[in-house]
Amino acid sequence: MDFAKLAPASAEALELRRDLHIHPELSGKEERTANLVAAWLEKLGIKVMRAPAPGRSLIGVLDTGRAGKRLALRADMDALPIRENACNLKREKGFLSANEGVAHMCGHDFHTVGLLETAGRLAAMKDSLSGTVIFCFESGEEMGLGDDVRALLAEQGGADAVFSIHVQADYPVGSVVILDGSCTAGCETFHIDVKGKSSHGATPHLGLDPLNCAAQILITTNSIISRRVNSREAAVITPCQIHGGSTWNRIPDDCFMEGSTRFFDKQIGRDLHAMLDQTVAGVAAACGCEAKASWRNLTLPVVNAPELTQLARESARAVGIDLIAGQPWMASETYARFSEICPTFMAFTGCANAETGCGAPQHSDRFEADERVLAVNAALTVEFVKRFLA
Numbered sequence: 001m002d003f004a005k006l007a008p009a010s011a012e013a014l015e016l017r018r019d020l021h022i023h024p025e026l027s028g029k030e031e032r033t034a035n036l037v038a039a040w041l042e043k044l045g046i047k048v049m050r051a052p053a054p055g056r057s058l059i060g061v062l063d064t065g066r067a068g069k070r071l072a073l074r075a076d077m078d079a080l081p082i083r084e085n086a087c088n089l090k091r092e093k094g095f096l097s098a099n100e101g102v103a104h105m106c107g108h109d110f111h112t113v114g115l116l117e118t119a120g121r122l123a124a125m126k127d128s129l130s131g132t133v134i135f136c137f138e139s140g141e142e143m144g145l146g147d148d149v150r151a152l153l154a155e156q157g158g159a160d161a162v163f164s165i166h167v168q169a170d171y172p173v174g175s176v177v178i179l180d181g182s183c184t185a186g187c188e189t190f191h192i193d194v195k196g197k198s199s200h201g202a203t204p205h206l207g208l209d210p211l212n213c214a215a216q217i218l219i220t221t222n223s224i225i226s227r228r229v230n231s232r233e234a235a236v237i238t239p240c241q242i243h244g245g246s247t248w249n250r251i252p253d254d255c256f257m258e259g260s261t262r263f264f265d266k267q268i269g270r271d272l273h274a275m276l277d278q279t280v281a282g283v284a285a286a287c288g289c290e291a292k293a294s295w296r297n298l299t300l301p302v303v304n305a306p307e308l309t310q311l312a313r314e315s316a317r318a319v320g321i322d323l324i325a326g327q328p329w330m331a332s333e334t335y336a337r338f339s340e341i342c343p344t345f346m347a348f349t350g351c352a353n354a355e356t357g358c359g360a361p362q363h364s365d366r367f368e369a370d371e372r373v374l375a376v377n378a379a380l381t382v383e384f385v386k387r388f389l390a
Ligand SMILES: [Zn+2]
Pocket: 106, 107, 108, 166
């Protein structure tokens, strides 16, 4: 895109973004960040509601005083437990996290400040808008917290729709990917306990080996995707840890493994859950052991509502952001839970720049975003708000 035609982010916004990057806070601990967000909104004359302690989420309500639709805009605020690398893909970064072992390596500092920049622009044009804009600042996205922000939104009467943006290192700055349907994966976490019977390593026939059973469960699990899910669907089952035994010559009584499923279709998610349960029970029976999977942290895919997707594309074109092709993100987002309240939409704005070395994957220690994505996010959001409330 032609950045000369894009209004740059305000100096205050750029300064605050750097400040948040230097002082990142972990999920559920965004006290300083939330205080800065609240102060910024209040200075704009926007009413702020904060989640009861220890919650850190907050919302701001911009009521134009004229009847109309209600649109929620959402940003997350938390950083990751990652030690930031002093370099990006090409050179030394200009500034770094000062909070050892914690860093904004998913770009949530851009989301927070992009939404504050948006709030400033919308507050300035309040007299030309109708309806209500609700700014939702979510705490603890990375840890699946954040239900307090949805509770605040519901308390304020909910919304007709919710709009969000995630910056994306896969795409160049100045571009946006707007997908039909699912744009992030659903996820469910499993824990499998395998019970056998201990025995001396020399006499396995006198026991029931839970390690051998777990190994067979793992291998059979790997064939669920390849043999039982339509190859046109994208889905993953990954066991990520397995623990059992304490020495070299004794078969233990039990062991466990943990992992997660990922999917873009809710029914595929339910199928993976059922097929893994079946695999665990069947393989355990064949081994003479007992095994059971327990499940937690179900997060559904973020699904873009067609009417919002259309409006977002029109908004991107209107402000000159490059609409490019992209793919759904095989990561999961608590943002999906907003769909219990109202229709949802999420855009992916590019933040990579090969010349300056921005483009390392999110959640990696070399991640850095091109700062101009702040202006892109604000322009896209403001245009979307104007069109939605019109
Ligand atoms: Zn993220």
